[in-house]
Amino acid sequence: MSKIQILTRGIIKDNPIFVLLLGICPMLGTTSSAMNGLGMGIATMSVLLLSNIMISLFKNLIPNKVRIPAYIVIITTLVTALQLLMNAYTPALYNTLGVFIPLIATNCLIFARVEAFASKNNVVNSAIDGLGTGFGFLGALVLLGTIREILGTGTFFGHKFIEGDGVLIFVLAPGAFIALGFLIAIFRKVTAKIS
Amino acid sequence: MEYLIIIISAIFVNNIILAQFLGICPFLGVSSRVTTSVGMGAAVTFVITIAALLVYLLQYYILVPLGIEYMQTIAFILTIAVMVQMVEIILKKVSPSLYRALGVFLPLMTTNCAILGVAIILVQKEYNMFESVVFASSTGVGFTVAMVIFAGIRERLDLEDLPAGMKGAPIALVTAGILAMAFMGFSGVV
Numbered sequence: 001m002s003k004i005q006i007l008t009r010g011i012i013k014d015n016p017i018f019v020l021l022l023g024i025c026p027m028l029g030t031t032s033s034a035m036n037g038l039g040m041g042i043a044t045m046s047v048l049l050l051s052n053i054m055i056s057l058f059k060n061l062i063p064n065k066v067r068i069p070a071y072i073v074i075i076t077t078l079v080t081a082l083q084l085l086m087n088a089y090t091p092a093l094y095n096t097l098g099v100f101i102p103l104i105a106t107n108c109l110i111f112a113r114v115e116a117f118a119s120k121n122n123v124v125n126s127a128i129d130g131l132g133t134g135f136g137f138l139g140a141l142v143l144l145g146t147i148r149e150i151l152g153t154g155t156f157f158g159h160k161f162i163e164g165d166g167v168l169i170f171v172l173a174p175g176a177f178i179a180l181g182f183l184i185a186i187f188r189k190v191t192a193k194i195s
Numbered sequence: 196m197e198y199l200i201i202i203i204s205a206i207f208v209n210n211i212i213l214a215q216f217l218g219i220c221p222f223l224g225v226s227s228r229v230t231t232s233v234g235m236g237a238a239v240t241f242v243i244t245i246a247a248l249l250v251y252l253l254q255y256y257i258l259v260p261l262g263i264e265y266m267q268t269i270a271f272i273l274t275i276a277v278m279v280q281m282v283e284i285i286l287k288k289v290s291p292s293l294y295r296a297l298g299v300f301l302p303l304m305t306t307n308c309a310i311l312g313v314a315i316i317l318v319q320k321e322y323n324m325f326e327s328v329v330f331a332s333s334t335g336v337g338f339t340v341a342m343v344i345f346a347g348i349r350e351r352l353d354l355e356d357l358p359a360g361m362k363g364a365p366i367a368l369v370t371a372g373i374l375a376m377a378f379m380g381f382s383g384v385v
Contacts, residue, residue, distance in 0.1 A: 021223065021364055022220075024219045024220065024223065025216050025217055025218070025219045025220070025308050026216075028216040028219065029215070029216035029217075069273075069276065072272055072273070072276065073269065073273070076268055076269040076272050076273075077269060079268055080265065080266070080268050080269055083265075083268065084265060099217075099312055099315050099316060099319070102267070102268040102311070102315055103217075103308045103311060103312055103315075105268055105269075105272055105311070106272070106307070106308040106311050107308075108220060169376070172379070173213060173214050173216070173375045173379070174372040174373065174375040174376040174379065175372070176216070176372070177368045177369065177371040177372030177375055178368070178369050178372035178373075180368050181361075181364070181365040181366065181367070181368030181369035181371075181372065182365065182369070184364055184365045184368065185358075185360040185361050185365040186360070188360045188365075189360045192360075
């Protein structure tokens with residue numbers, strides 16, 4: 001596989017949210033606005049990128065039998081570092097995302113990429129894979145956040161451009177499920193048309 | 196009274212799946228049959244309750260006295276992973292019938308964000324030991340209730356004629372959305 005293919009694979013063909021349905025919990029829980037989606041997307045992407053790099057560096061040192069606990073420790077260490085950084089530099093975002101920041105450690109998406117790709121490939125390719133899959137996840141989060149924010153409050157990244165109150169249900173829990181359901185259906189239809 | 200509020204709130208008002216978005220992977224993955232959802236719900240309730248007790252002891256007798264609360268995430272994850280393994284081994288010896296019933300679902304628990312989520316929430320809310328256990332077990336019951344209702348709906352959905360793009364996950368998510376809307380009716384209760 002060429003480097004371009006590795007990069008685009010995670011964005012369209014194997015999009016973590018729309019195709020593989022991995023990491024749905026943070027996807028629904030943090031996308032009440034486009035800004036929150038962007039913050040969560042960047043946080044998850046940096047953990048994914050760094051854990052892919054770290055694990056592909058250490059892959060020959062980790063015995064096969066204890067690889068899962070070792071991966072858990074590496075991923076969670078990165079998440080803890082991120083948690084402390086966000087608490088220090090972006091306290092408002094840290095408070096809004098709340099429990100979902102430490103829960104990046106149990107995001108099945110990160111585990112899936114580490115186990116399926118980084119543990120078998122070299123550092124450069126693993127970094128590209130982390131970046132591509134991370135972008136796929138980030139894109140999905142920002143898209144869902146934007147749709148929910150526009151429908152729910154009539155704003156885009158906080159700027160009001162539709163008069164009136166909006167359909168509040170889209171900012172609340174039920175709207176998250178419904179909007180994501182329709183987004184996945186549309187994504188399938190569009191990708192089926194293209195290919 | 197205090198405990199009653201915790202129980203009602205955890206099962207209906209702040210339902211772990213439909214209001215807090217935790218544990219959605221097993222919710223979408225395992226909930227196609229009512230019987231398997233009951234098994235998964237029982238396994239989650241069981242593990243989450245023991246995890247709450249362990250996490251409470253870990254937080255207030257090890258992490259806080261040593262002043263290393265920032266190690267919370269890593270300590271909790273490892274404790275939960277070890278605990279799930281231990282529960283599996285003990286159940287196999289002590290109660291083979293329960294092990295057969297829960298067996299397949301147990302290894303999935305380590306990556307179930309509901310377990311770690313509840314552990315973090317109960318520390319955030321500063322519950323005492325008994326409150327933590329009550330909160331965790333009612334959250335497990337709430338998980339089971341949502342799973343079983345949802346599985347019942349999905350068994351019927353299989354028979355419906357849907358547009359190709361909506362089959363599987365999309366219709367499941369829309370259904371979950373409507374179910375979440377129904378659960379919002381409880382929000383005035385507590």
